[in-house]
Amino acid sequence: MGEKLLYKPGGGGDFNIWMGFPGNHSFALSSPGYLWLCKMIDEMDGVNLERFCTDRQPKNAPNLVGFSFTFDNDFLTIFEMLQKNKLALKADERATLVFAGGPVVTTNPMPYVDFFDFFIIGDGEDVIEKIVEICRQGVNDKENTLKTLSELEGVFVPKYPKPVKKLTSRLEHCVYTPILSDEAFFANTFIVELSRGCANRCAFCIASYINLPLRCAPFDELMKTVEFGLKHTDKIALLGAQVSAHPRFMDILRYIDKRGAKMSISSLRVDAIEPEVVQILARAGQKSVTLAIEAGTDRLRKRINKNLTDEQILQAVQICRDNGLSGIKFYAMLGLPGETQEDIEGFLTLAKKMRNVSFGFSTFVPKPHTPFQSCNRAEVKELEDKINYLKKEFHKLGIKTSFSSPKWDYWQSVLSRGDSDLGEFLVEVYKNGGKLGAFNAAAKKYNIGSPNLTDNLPWDFIQMPPGKEFLKSEFKRLLQEAD
Numbered sequence: 470m471g472e473k474l475l476y477k478p479g480g481g482g483d484f485n486i487w488m489g490f491p492g493n494h495s496f497a498l499s500s501p502g503y504l505w506l507c508k509m510i511d512e513m514d515g516v517n518l519e520r521f522c523t524d525r526q527p528k529n530a531p532n533l534v535g536f537s538f539t540f541d542n543d544f545l546t547i548f549e550m551l552q553k554n555k556l557a558l559k560a561d562e563r564a565t566l567v568f569a570g571g572p573v574v575t576t577n578p579m580p581y582v583d584f585f586d587f588f589i590i591g592d593g594e595d596v597i598e599k600i601v602e603i604c605r606q607g608v609n610d611k612e613n614t615l616k617t618l619s620e621l622e623g624v625f626v627p628k629y630p631k632p633v634k635k636l637t638s639r640l641e642h643c644v645y646t647p648i649l650s651d652e653a654f655f656a657n658t659f660i661v662e663l664s665r666g667c668a669n670r671c672a673f674c675i676a677s678y679i680n681l682p683l684r685c686a687p688f689d690e691l692m693k694t695v696e697f698g699l700k701h702t703d704k705i706a707l708l709g710a711q712v713s714a715h716p717r718f719m720d721i722l723r724y725i726d727k728r729g730a731k732m733s734i735s736s737l738r739v740d741a742i743e744p745e746v747v748q749i750l751a752r753a754g755q756k757s758v759t760l761a762i763e764a765g766t767d768r769l770r771k772r773i774n775k776n777l778t779d780e781q782i783l784q785a786v787q788i789c790r791d792n793g794l795s796g797i798k799f800y801a802m803l804g805l806p807g808e809t810q811e812d813i814e815g816f817l818t819l820a821k822k823m824r825n826v827s828f829g830f831s832t833f834v835p836k837p838h839t840p841f842q843s844c845n846r847a848e849v850k851e852l853e854d855k856i857n858y859l860k861k862e863f864h865k866l867g868i869k870t871s872f873s874s875p876k877w878d879y880w881q882s883v884l885s886r887g888d889s890d891l892g893e894f895l896v897e898v899y900k901n902g903g904k905l906g907a908f909n910a911a912a913k914k915y916n917i918g919s920p921n922l923t924d925n926l927p928w929d930f931i932q933m934p935p936g937k938e939f940l941k942s943e944f945k946r947l948l949q950e951a952d
């Protein structure tokens with residue numbers, strides 16, 4: 470069916486905006502946040518929007534270019550997309566304004582200040598129309614446009630630095646995928662956002678910490694939105710870091726269940742697993758579930774504020790099995806602050822009590838704006854030893870595992886806590902192909918490594934709740950409580 474737009478574009482004009490997604494068309498079409506901003510722009514009169522990604526090029530010369538920036542490594546794809554479309558990488562070598570928004574730059578835009586003229590810090594839907602309007606008024610006057618943009622709340626213009634307050638949308642209207650397509654990664658699926666953020670505040674988690682407070686879409690709006698989606702498809706996906714925190718979560722599930730739609734949920738907390746939830750999801754076509762347990766023992770889980778016990782995990786697995794969800798995958802991290810061999814053994818102790826499950830591991834990457842923001846990262850070698858040990862032991866148990874690469878995770882940690890001096894390094898990495906070897910060679914050339922963090926952090930100018938003093942006291946509390 471190609472693409473089906475669920476909205477009416479505004480009258481075309483001659484102000485051309487490209488909205489870039491650093492991935493392929495299929496993933497772009499399953500990204501509600503990106504598509505929602507595209508819809509808001511496309512609905513404006515006098516604007517001509519083109520979506521572009523790695524396998525889809527725009528046609529009309531742009532007046533404004535925006536990028537979604539979700540993963541630290543996205544800079545490589547963004548550079549490639551800029552070059553492919555004959556736009557200089559560096560902001561001061563371009564006439565066209567280029568901006569970025571998304572979790573990476575909301576958390577810490579500093580490594581990327583050479584490349585973008587401005588950044589949206591936080592929820593873009595509250596400011597995108599104003600941005601477009603200012604850029605349209607100021608076409609051909611880059612300097613004044615940037616000055617005006619720098620006065621907007623939630624917009625960071627590196628040329629005019631100032632403290633920036635993160636934008637926090639009230640989520641009074643539902644955000645959903647406003648385009649349906651059989652080419653989408655989740656084909657013809659109407660994805661609707663139930664809630665934004667998570668109140669649990671696990672100490673490593675930016676999904677929680679950069680999205681406080683937790684907001685839930687109003688129930689009536691949600692139901693109207695689901696009905697709207699069901700006019701166009703029978704597949705509904707519910708999105709949110711903690712969907713079960715919605716005060717009407719069960720009512721929402723029951724409603725969609727009654728409508729006979731296929732339904733899936735992005736992730737569920739272990740303590741939200743109840744027989745009725747599982748039965749509804751199984752009936753609605755969901756085959757498997759990923760349970761994020763993060764650490765191997767109750768002690769370490771408490772230390773990271775996950776507060777989940779082995780007993781709760783085993784009970785959740787039983788409920789899933791008894792009620793029709795057979796595929797269970799655990800997600801956890803290695804190298805969390807305070808991890809000991811006992812915590813590594815804890816994974817195996819848990820695994821021995823279960824059958825037909827799999828484990829996916831990544832390694833801990835300290836992120837800005839979390840209580841762990843100033844923590845050191847374990848050495849690559851130490852993490853590789855832990856991985857090899859777990860691979861061997863899980864193999865003996867006949868349990869499938871997958872592991873992220875500690876070397877790549879290391880670079881992620883360098884980027885996510887980096888400062889403005891990373892610019893030339895990033896260009897060098899990109900020019901040399903963006904593989905691990907390119908990172909290592911560029912690091913030698915520019916003397917880049919783990920950041921030496923002082924009390925003044927590069928991202929301190931971004932103001933968001935709960936604030937730096939709280940993060941420090943929360944870190945102390947977690948250390949004391951768990952020991």
Ligand code: SF4
Nearest residue numbers: 667670671674677710
């Ligand atoms: S429960 Fe999940 S989403 Fe919520 S803070 Fe913890 S890790 Fe993040």
